[in-house]
Amino acid sequence: MKFNDLAEDTEDTQHSPAERSAAASRSTWVSVAVNIILSTAQIGTGILSKSQALIADGIHSLSDLVSDFVVLLAGHHSKKDADVDHPYGHQRFETAASLALGLILLAVGGGMLWAAVAKLQSPESIAQVHASALWVVGIALVAKETLFRYMLAVAKRVKSSMLVANAWHARSDAASSLVVGIGIIGNLAGYPILDPIAALIVGFMVARMGWKFGWDAMHDLMDRAVDEQEVEAIRQTLLETPGVSDVHDVRTRKMGDMIVVDAHIEVDASITVEAGHDIAVEARQRVLRRHRVLNLMTHVDPWRRPDLDHAPEHPCAPVIAP
Secondary structure (H helix, E strand, C coil): CCCCHHHHCCCCCCCCCCHHHHHHHHHHHHHHHHHHHHHHHHHHHHHHHHHHHHHHHHHHHHHHHHHHHHHHHHHHHHHCCCCCCCCCCHHHHHHHHHHHHHHHHHHHHHHHHHHHHHHHHHHHCCCCCCCCCHHHHHHHHHHHHHHHHHHHHHHHHHHHHHHHHHHHHHHHHHHHHHHHHHHHHHCCCCCHHHHHHHHHHHHHHHHHHHHHHHHHHHHCCCCCCCHHHHHHHHHEEECCCCCCEEEEEEEEEEECCCEEEEEEEEEEECHHHHHHHHHHHHHHHHHHHHHCCEEEEEEEEEECCCHHHHHHCCCCCCCCCC
């Protein structure tokens, strides 16, 4: 299962906040409609057919509704412009939403595990499942896989990690429906214990997905850097700027689905300050056009001259008062 679907493309024609918000809203409302229908059918049929696994799958679909509304709320807030209190904008609202998604999935998965274990401790109470449950599982499997492919395509087009998380949530639903289907078939074949076992597996899958999303979002909130491939692509764009002789100390931190970058660029030591500034401006504009970079702070160094930024401080050096 591939979670980092945005790492395949290190360059991007930046989408406007309005475009990303509109795409997120459309795909999420489609997910809301699908999950309302599926959760109602699964829980209702699960109760009537006496299938604990189908009820668990329905609760999983119901949890998607909560996550969908979290995504809609995050999309509304993250598109706000920068202000005095948030000079880099509100993009990290999406990261916070991904963390909330992870916590929701972790809680739902834990509840499923608890219920399934309780059922396995009393195998005599496991009822025979009605065949109607299998039909509902088949419909749910097709619907969830289709929803996953649609949402992932939208997420990759607008480069939204929050939408990727929600899309993989839909894929986890499809996988859980497959497991539930196998459990129901086993129950119908005369092995009733397979139904709560299927519910147990679904609970573990949901909890594992929640841990993954929550852990990744927490690291992003702590200014985690992007991967080396993307850092190298940004460095290459800087090197291709006319007047830039070398680049070092490229540092990145994630800001929602965007990146904030600091970089040292080396220019000819004999040119004027104004010329060096113009080169830095051009380098910044190139990076912002070609990558999903929110802001680039450049530090201009003289090419092939001692870099005082990295020189060790002399213990006896005088301290100049401000």
